Amino acid sequence: MPHFEKMLIIGCGNMGGAMLAGWLAAGESAARFTVLDPQLDAAPEGVELIRDASEAGSHDCVLLGFKPQQLGAIAPGIQSLTGPEVTVFSLLAGLDRATLRDAFPAAHAHVRVMPNLASRIGKSPVILCESGLTESEKPAALDVFGKLGTALWLDDERKFDIVTALAGSGPGFVYRFIDALASAAVSLGVEPDMADSLALATVEGSAALAAGADISPGELADRVASPGGMTREGLNILDADNALKNLLVETLRATADKGAELGRGAAKQP
Numbered sequence: 285m286p287h288f289e290k291m292l293i294i295g296c297g298n299m300g301g302a303m304l305a306g307w308l309a310a311g312e313s314a315a316r317f318t319v320l321d322p323q324l325d326a327a328p329e330g331v332e333l334i335r336d337a338s339e340a341g342s343h344d345c346v347l348l349g350f351k352p353q354q355l356g357a358i359a360p361g362i363q364s365l366t367g368p369e370v371t372v373f374s375l376l377a378g379l380d381r382a383t384l385r386d387a388f389p390a391a392h393a394h395v396r397v398m399p400n401l402a403s404r405i406g407k408s409p410v411i412l413c414e415s416g417l418t419e420s421e422k423p424a425a426l427d428v429f430g431k432l433g434t435a436l437w438l439d440d441e442r443k444f445d446i447v448t449a450l451a452g453s454g455p456g457f458v459y460r461f462i463d464a465l466a467s468a469a470v471s472l473g474v475e476p477d478m479a480d481s482l483a484l485a486t487v488e489g490s491a492a493l494a495a496g497a498d499i500s501p502g503e504l505a506d507r508v509a510s511p512g513g514m515t516r517e518g519l520n521i522l523d524a525d526n527a528l529k530n531l532l533v534e535t536l537r538a539t540a541d542k543g544a545e546l547g548r549g550a551a552k553q554p
């Protein structure tokens with residue numbers, strides 16, 4: 285029997301909505317999905333939208349898409365949806381597999397999933413860490429989430445918060461960088477509209493080139509810097525005392541620390 289044929293998405297806001305849009309854009313049938321979300325205005329065409337757990341039909345997996353801080357309040361009301369035939373996929377940042385097992389003890393398997401908002405356009409990394417899947421279900425899970433971009437297993441769960449910071453939160457940091465690049469140009473006299481559009485086009489083209497290149501981004505940076513030319517002077521500012529790298533180490537550390545804090549908060553809940 286095929287695995288993960290019918291998914292119930294519980295909480296379909298920014299992230300759940302981006303994933304659902306990504307699956308539909310990838311050609312998945314809308315009939316495979318039901319959304320449970322009390323306030324959501326509408327679900328995409330053909331996707332069933334229910335407001336209460338009591339309205340749910342059958343499904344073989346749920347995708348938890350509400351906030352980690354809501355686990356204690358929501359879990360008791362969805363026990364009946366997470367029985368022994370159902371795999372729990374969780375987007376809840378910071379919440380480990382043990383917490384998911386405690387919250388949904390009857391479920392068949394528990395899988396942490398960390399995508400990002402580029403799921404909407406099929407270009408998200410998706411990190412998975414499982415407990416309880418059978419050998420035939422593992423590739424099926426990779427296939428489902430691989431439709432949103434590039435899915436991969438992380439076996440060492442201790443690294444989940446840091447890869448969440450990198451790949452889940454990462455778009456936030458990249459958007460901030462694009463904004464800062466444009467804003468720096470504005471402060472040096474470039475018109476705001478032109479600065480915004482040049483900064484975005486530069487990051488888009490650079491990422492696409494790096495994705496298709498057979499050399500690393502570090503080497504590509506050196507290729508941009510013509511010997512004796514302009515770019516090296518700018519790179520020297522970013523590289524001095526590892527300024528940019530150190531800033532990003534702090535950025536990822538603070539982000540991952542918050543994941544651990546969210547995890548401890550959820551583990552304390554009754």
Ligand SMILES: NC(=O)C1=CN([C@@H]2O[C@H](COP(=O)(O)OP(=O)(O)OC[C@H]3O[C@@H](n4cnc5c(N)ncnc54)[C@H](OP(=O)(O)O)[C@@H]3O)[C@@H](O)[C@H]2O)C=CC1
Pocket residue numbers: 294295296297298299300320321322323324348349350351352354358375376377398399400401452453
């Ligand atoms: N945003 C991102 O880029 C990423 C988010 N995540 C994870 O995804 C999850 C959701 O985050 P995000 O999408 O940003 O948050 P949102 O607030 O946009 O989405 C949460 C959704 O859950 C709904 N909800 C609230 N209460 C219930 C309930 N009782 N039953 C069902 N649904 C409910 C909310 O409705 P309402 O708005 O009406 O309260 C909302 O639609 C989090 O766990 C986060 O860690 C993971 C990776 C990236």
Ligand SMILES: O=C(O)[C@@H]1CCC=N1
Pocket residue numbers: 377448452453
């Ligand atoms: O900010 C958050 O908590 C979520 C997790 C990763 C991205 N957004």
